[in-house]
Amino acid sequence: MSLWLHELRLFLRQRAAVPTLLVMMLLASAAVLAGMAEIARQTDAIARIQPQQADDVAAIARWVSQDGDAGSAAYYTFHATWDTPSSLAFAALGQRDVVPYLLRVRALGLEGQLHESENYNAELALPGRFDWAFVLIYLAPLLLIILLHDLQSSEREAGRMGLLQAMAPPHARLWQRRIGLRMAALFAALIVPFLLGALASGSRPAAVLAVVLLAAAYLLFWAWVAHGIGRWQLSSLANAAALVASWLCLTLIVPALAHMVIQSAIPVRQGVELTLAQREAVHAGWDRPKAATMQAFFNAHPEWRQTAPVTSGFHWKWYYAFQHVGDMHVANQVAAYRQGLEARDRWTRRLGIILPAVGVQTVIHRLANTDLRAQLAYQDRIREFHAQLRRFYYPYIFNEQPFRQAEFSQAPRWSTGHAGSERE
Amino acid sequence: VRAAWLIARDELRLTVRNRVALFGLAILVALSLLAALTAIAHRDANESLRARFQASANQVFDAQPARHPHRVVHYGHFVFRPLPALAAFDPGVDAFTGNSRYLEGHRQNSANFGDVRQSSLLMRFGQFTPAFVLQAVAPLVLIFVGFGVVARERERGTLRLLQTHGVRVQQILAGKSLALVALAGVMLAPAVLALAWLVLANEAPLGPALLIALSNAVYLLIWVAAVVFASSLVAYARTALITLTALWAFTVILVPRIAPDVGAAAAPGLTRLETDIAIQRDLRRLGDSHNPNDPVFAAFKARTLQLYGVTRVEDLPVNYRGLLALEGEKLTAKLFDAYAAAQFAQQTKQSRVADAFALLSPAIALRRVTMALAGTDLAGHRRFLLQSEAYRFAIVQQLNQLQATALSYADDSNRNQDPAAGRRVRIDPKHWQAVPDFAYQAATPRDKLVAAWPGLAVLAIWLVALVGAAPFVVRRVQAAAG
Numbered sequence: 001m002s003l004w005l006h007e008l009r010l011f012l013r014q015r016a017a018v019p020t021l022l023v024m025m026l027l028a029s030a031a032v033l034a035g036m037a038e039i040a041r042q043t044d045a046i047a048r049i050q051p052q053q054a055d056d057v058a059a060i061a062r063w064v065s066q067d068g069d070a071g072s073a074a075y076y077t078f079h080a081t082w083d084t085p086s087s088l089a090f091a092a093l094g095q096r097d098v099v100p101y102l103l104r105v106r107a108l109g110l111e112g113q114l115h116e117s118e119n120y121n122a123e124l125a126l127p128g129r130f131d132w133a134f135v136l137i138y139l140a141p142l143l144l145i146i147l148l149h150d151l152q153s154s155e156r157e158a159g160r161m162g163l164l165q166a167m168a169p170p171h172a173r174l175w176q177r178r179i180g181l182r183m184a185a186l187f188a189a190l191i192v193p194f195l196l197g198a199l200a201s202g203s204r205p206a207a208v209l210a211v212v213l214l215a216a217a218y219l220l221f222w223a224w225v226a227h228g229i230g231r232w233q234l235s236s237l238a239n240a241a242a243l244v245a246s247w248l249c250l251t252l253i254v255p256a257l258a259h260m261v262i263q264s265a266i267p268v269r270q271g272v273e274l275t276l277a278q279r280e281a282v283h284a285g286w287d288r289p290k291a292a293t294m295q296a297f298f299n300a301h302p303e304w305r306q307t308a309p310v311t312s313g314f315h316w317k318w319y320y321a322f323q324h325v326g327d328m329h330v331a332n333q334v335a336a337y338r339q340g341l342e343a344r345d346r347w348t349r350r351l352g353i354i355l356p357a358v359g360v361q362t363v364i365h366r367l368a369n370t371d372l373r374a375q376l377a378y379q380d381r382i383r384e385f386h387a388q389l390r391r392f393y394y395p396y397i398f399n400e401q402p403f404r405q406a407e408f409s410q411a412p413r414w415s416t417g418h419a420g421s422e423r424e
Numbered sequence: 425v426r427a428a429w430l431i432a433r434d435e436l437r438l439t440v441r442n443r444v445a446l447f448g449l450a451i452l453v454a455l456s457l458l459a460a461l462t463a464i465a466h467r468d469a470n471e472s473l474r475a476r477f478q479a480s481a482n483q484v485f486d487a488q489p490a491r492h493p494h495r496v497v498h499y500g501h502f503v504f505r506p507l508p509a510l511a512a513f514d515p516g517v518d519a520f521t522g523n524s525r526y527l528e529g530h531r532q533n534s535a536n537f538g539d540v541r542q543s544s545l546l547m548r549f550g551q552f553t554p555a556f557v558l559q560a561v562a563p564l565v566l567i568f569v570g571f572g573v574v575a576r577e578r579e580r581g582t583l584r585l586l587q588t589h590g591v592r593v594q595q596i597l598a599g600k601s602l603a604l605v606a607l608a609g610v611m612l613a614p615a616v617l618a619l620a621w622l623v624l625a626n627e628a629p630l631g632p633a634l635l636i637a638l639s640n641a642v643y644l645l646i647w648v649a650a651v652v653f654a655s656s657l658v659a660y661a662r663t664a665l666i667t668l669t670a671l672w673a674f675t676v677i678l679v680p681r682i683a684p685d686v687g688a689a690a691a692p693g694l695t696r697l698e699t700d701i702a703i704q705r706d707l708r709r710l711g712d713s714h715n716p717n718d719p720v721f722a723a724f725k726a727r728t729l730q731l732y733g734v735t736r737v738e739d740l741p742v743n744y745r746g747l748l749a750l751e752g753e754k755l756t757a758k759l760f761d762a763y764a765a766a767q768f769a770q771q772t773k774q775s776r777v778a779d780a781f782a783l784l785s786p787a788i789a790l791r792r793v794t795m796a797l798a799g800t801d802l803a804g805h806r807r808f809l810l811q812s813e814a815y816r817f818a819i820v821q822q823l824n825q826l827q828a829t830a831l832s833y834a835d836d837s838n839r840n841q842d843p844a845a846g847r848r849v850r851i852d853p854k855h856w857q858a859v860p861d862f863a864y865q866a867a868t869p870r871d872k873l874v875a876a877w878p879g880l881a882v883l884a885i886w887l888v889a890l891v892g893a894a895p896f897v898v899r900r901v902q903a904a905a906g
Contacts, residue, residue, distance in 0.1 A: 027678075038685075049697055049698060095541070095548075102695050116534050119696045121693075123795075123802045124774060127684060128549075142673055236662050248561065252549065252550060257458075259549060259552065263543065272477055276484075279502075341542060344543060361546075361549075371544070371545055372544050
């Protein structure tokens with residue numbers, strides 16, 4: 001124990017030690033605060049829209065309920081959905097700045113509604129977010145490099161190496177101790193702000209533990225790199241240069257190159273194609289014989305086959321039927337698009353096995369539920385909700401029942417079950 | 425001056441002999457070339473894909489069968505944002521904004537299918553483009569190659585030796601800087617080649633391309649000065665390396681990420697959902713088109729009847745339903761424009777606050793300059809949003825006008841009851857072919873210059889400040905040498 005204390009005293013006496021630890025602590029704290037502020041802003045927005053949404057629906061209900069036209073009710077009423085941030089999202093904001101976490105849908109064709117964008121300033125999104133995950137992935141290794149690059153070489157350069165090797169018999173222990181100490185100190189400066197943030201955000205203990213282990217493993221990787229390069233017996237200078245070069249390659253260049261390769265190897269232009277196709281399919285509904293549309297719809301929803309047939313002119317039954325037929329028409333393209341996105345995500349994960357920076361990035365954002373999968377999961381919940389909306393409106397439309405104030409209040413609501421972001 | 429040349433030549437010879445430095449330089453040039461080649465291929469592929477989508481959207485619009493004009497209003501149109509040639513150098517926000525927009529009546533849809541939503545988180549590590557290589561990687565290579573230029577001489581005592589031989593400190597620093605400038609020139613070369621290619625083969629505008637090359641050169645000059653100064657002011661080469669690396673991490677990695685947070689906090693905006701609700705609320709305040717007794721629409725009706733000198737809408741020489749559609753679209757479009765303008769103003773304010781951080785980080789200034797000159801900044805996207813909205817309004821009103829003039833009120837009112845009327849309201853497809861195609865007007869070089877000048881000014885300030893600091897550095901080196 002006294003040996004450790006002694007080493008700690010030696011370490012803290014070094015010129016770079018205390019400033020480096022302070023900078024780490026400061027950056028980690030600032031990142032946690034910034035992340036928490038962002039999550040508070042998003043939670044506020046979700047709370048803020050509730051009364052606005054209620055007013056909007058009430059205003060529609062006021063005039064629609066007068067003649068009780070269910071088709072108008074379904075046409076004009078938008079239903080709000082939202083994706084509540086997980087309790088760990090503050091540490092890894094991920095894609096939540098560029099992907100809508102609030103979306104309104106109505107009982108019309110869903111594919112035309114699902115890909116709406118949020119109003120965000122793309123110039124602000126471009127450089128990436130300043131959150132704790134960023135501090136961990138990019139900045140912590142750099143600070144660790146400052147602490148570790150001259151560990152062995154400085155002893156050699158000061159002429160003490162021979163002495164050290166002669167003195168302590170298991171001298172590998174000495175380096176383990178010194179590296180361990182520096183790593184632990186930096187880790188503490190990095191993790192304490194995170195733990196405080198997690199405590200304030202009520203994060204799940206298991207996820208917090210996973211992040212702690214992940215961060216430790218990541219720093220351990222960089223300590224291992226530093227130690228490995230240290231064993232080449234280069235000068236402190238060459239060590240520092242080699243370490244920074246490794247950092248540059250592993251956190252900036254290779255991920256950017258890999259991104260480029262993945263994007264071009266797995267093109268996903270089906271996104272645009274499916275919206276074009278869906279719009280064609282929906283609008284072709286107007287020109288197709290009504291019976292054909294109704295037949296296609298009844299194949300999917302036989303329960304409405306027995307209702308009064310649609311003859312000439314306009315009928316909401318037929319309108320909602322071709323809306324849904326339009327969605328069904330592009331189901332294959334939707335699946336292909338989804339597979340493209342998932343393939344991109346899968347290859348990123350595979351890359352993460354080799355590239356620690358990418359691995360940490362994917363795992364931490366998975367834990368925080370702020371990655372592409374979270375975005376797709378939110379879309380799935382919207383799909384479910386949209387189906388629920390259709391099931392709710394169909395009886396009024398197909399049985400031609402009046403839709404009044406009471407019915408408005410019975411419409412499905414986006415519930416915590418939908419909004420829950422903590423699953424998986 | 426001769427002494428400075430000799431020192432520069434000597435330094436370069438040393439660099440060439442130093443395998444690590446040479447390796448770093450070679451890697452950078454290779455990366456730069458690779459980035460240029462892939463970025464050009466990527467931009468060309470994207471641009472032709474969008475052009476193809478646009479052509480097919482135009483084609484299906486024109487190929488519509490005979491329809492009721494209001495059906496065509498709802499059928500709508502798709503427009504795609506073209507990708508400027510210089511986006512191959514710096515794609516800017518292109519991947520972070522939707523590049524296709526569905527235009528229809530009564531609604532203003534967002535631009536969708538930006539790459540950022542179609543990518544894994546890998547995208548947030550940065551995009552591999554010539555701009556990225558020059559902004560982020562080149563300074564670090566300059567640091568690696570140059571941190572020891574003066575500090576090494578001092579450590580070995582050769583600095584004093586040079587001085588005793590009558591070489592002045594100014595000459596030493598000038599020579600060392602010159603050597604680094606030459607290396608920076610090598611780093612810049614692939615990007616300049618790429619820009620030249622874009623001008624010659626892809627019709628990129630010459631002025632902005634030249635200015636992009638120039639501003640990258642200034643940026644590298646700023647780093648050369650920083651490297652030489654740091655190397656001159658510290659006692660050990662290692663301190664220079666660590667200081668410069670820290671400076672690089674601060675200005676290239678950290679500040680560009682903090683600036684947006686401050687910018688966003690300075691001017692928080694409404695979410696899309698809130699904007700939608702607010703627009704609907706304002707529309708209801710404006711007048712309820714569903715209410716036959718609504719005062720606004722009643723007044724419109726009275727005004728119209730008076731204008732034509734009739735007492736019933738049935739007696740109007742035009743189809744009243746078409747007139748109503750024209751009026752309704754005018755009201756909603758005015759609201760869309762007002763909300764879009766407010767959002768643009770708010771986002772401009774955010775960007776301006778974030779841009780102020782360029783005083784701490786020349787990388788931010790450079791990014792502003794290259795994005796603006798490439799036409800891939802937020803203003804470029806805004807041009808697309810404004811022009812596509814203007815186009816939406818124009819075609820919707822053209823179709824509403826058709827409804828007013830080519831259809832009779834009686835037919836339009838009975839189209840669902842009377843099959844013959846239903847057939848008559850479907851007008852000839854030649855009308856859809858008469859709707860003009862979307863023609864995007866790109867920013868002129870002048871527009872680009874206006875958008876780029878704050879960044880250019882900050883780069884100039886940085887350069888002037890560093891050059892102005894030179895005498896101070898010279899004095900410090902002289903003092904240290906005693």
